[in-house]
Amino acid sequence: MCGILGIASRTDEVFAEIYDGLLMLQHRGQDASGIVTYTGENFREQKATGLVKDVFDADDAKVLTGKVGIGHVRYPTAGSLNASEAQPFFVNAPYGIYLVHNGNITNTTEQREKIIAKYSRHLRTTSDSEILLNVLADKISDSIKVNGTADPKRNLFAGVKMTMERIQGAYSVITLIAGVGMLAFRDPHGIRPLSVAQRTNENGEHDYAFASEDVAFGINEFEKLRDVAPGEAILIDLDGNMHSFQAVEGKLTPCIFEYVYLARPDSMLDGISVYKTQLRMGQTLAKQIQDANLEIDSIIPVPDSARPVALEVANATGIRYREGLVKNRYIGRTFIMPGQAERQKSVRRKLNAIPLEMKGLNILLIDDSIVRGNTIKKIVQMCRDAGAKKVYVASASPPVKFPNVYGIDMPTKRELVADNRSIEEIQLELGTDALIYQKLEDLIWAAKEGNKDIQQFDCSCFDGNYLTGSVSDSYLESLENSNRVSEKMGAAPVAGESWNGAKLATNG
Ligand SMILES: O=P(O)(O)OC[C@H]1O[C@H](OP(=O)(O)OP(=O)(O)O)[C@H](O)[C@@H]1O
Ligand SMILES: NC(=O)CC[C@H](N)C(=O)O
Ligand SMILES: [Mg+2]
Secondary structure, eight states: OOEEEEEEOSSSOHHHHHHHHHHHTGGGOOSEEEEEEEOSSOEEEEEEESOHHHHOOHHHHHHSOSSEEEEEEEOOSSSOSOGGGOSOEEEOSSSOEEEEEEEEESOHHHHHHHHHHHHOOOOOSSOHHHHHHHHHHHHHHHHHHHHOSSOHHHHHHHHHHHHHHHOOEEEEEEEEETTTEEEEEEOTTOOSOOEEEEEEOTTSOEEEEEESSGGGTGGGTOEEEEEOOTTEEEEEETTSOEEEEEOSOOOOOOBTHIIIIISOTTOEETTEEHHHHHHHHHHHHHHHHHHTTOOOSEEEEOTTTTHHHHHHHHHHHOOOBOOOEEEOTTSOOSTTSSSHHHHHHHHHHHEEEOGGGTTTOEEEEEESOOSSSHHHHHHHHHHHHTTOSEEEEEESSOOOOSOBOSSSSBOOGGGSTTTTOOHHHHHHHHTOSEEEEOOHHHHHHHHHTTOTTOOOOBOHHHHOOOTTSOOOHHHHHHHHTSTTOTTTTSSOOOTTBOTTSOBOOOOO
């Protein structure tokens, strides 16, 4: 997952607005940040590895002028960690296009070959997003060849349609196109979120914004219009008019893990409140906890993301809720930190047990998910060290058993603690006195209650069902061996080098 944002406004303060909006999306990616604005003549770009607050400064506000711009916060799920893969990406023809992407493209190998062999393009990085941009550019060019240059909107929409027919995987995208405007589109399954918002100035004119989560709108006084439909493209032209086009037929199957962990609780995605979904997850989990007949003195959430679930479990079971773990708020999200060693160390830096809530007590820890198991394993030990008598654990989502290929960093099966283990074996591995997982049907119910029109969710990390088509073993292998290093080295690669010493393609 990454966070993407775009604003087409009538004021010249778009850089500051994108900056503020990206801060609201920081939880979606902490590896790199980037913003590009368009002055009407030129693009102005700044991107680097790091958090939004570290990548941009007051001088950027002077340089990145213009009324329209797009931004990105990255959490790498394909390609490498290298700074050259920070987004937005640029291609200079046709028009000059900048692109930001949230998701993962699953047929990159064949698309890479086609781009190079058929269109004689050169790719500068190992990023799937760069491939997506180049396919889009090729397809818009193809349309220009057939239809001429007179109607850019027609060429853009035709280009998006052909791109959607060629690209597989998950993609929510915003592009900035010289002389034309801001174009956004969402894959035909709508796996990753994307919504559009509007605000009206005193002259009755509209500004528009796109964002991964609607929580990014309020800070700039935008009001959400709706979610972008799966398979839809929306263009905001440079005169501030909005045009929509259903590029291909879509069927909404959003990623259920967004509601478990990725999105902020104060966001609404595809008509579903993340917070309310988490409360409902608490209701269903409570039933299982009651059925387990454990003697529990207190329910303790693993901060932050498990709090709403734990609160509702406590309400439903009548067992007291206690804050027994204190979070150091200056440490980032651990699950999305690259490198296994880094993740493990950061759990210890991040959370600390309150002995008063532990000594001689039977506690039930609740977390939203158990992925690699690093977080909960460390916490269980920490609680025992602080004097807990029994440490039970409940996960608000089912066992994560399959790689995620749609933009969440769960690339390899074998690094998942639930891979090839029974619940008893996982319990043993994590060192808990009892282990309870949410049932998948309960999780689906919790999300679906928010929007009964949604027939199906992408639950692939729980059930291995890849809705965009079967995912080849070679693709999974390529993700596993990608230059993101993941847990292989336990650390980020030296600039210009991958985990196995091969040179990364940078700034070629
Ligand atoms: O099993 P693991 O691989 O350790 O990953 C699972 C943990 O990672 C996430 O927390 P994280 O610390 O990223 O963020 P949070 O503070 O928002 O909960 C998630 O909420 C779990 O606690
Ligand atoms: N998590 C994401 O959405 C990442 C986008 C893209 N696959 C990248 O790795 O940069
Ligand atoms: Mg957590």
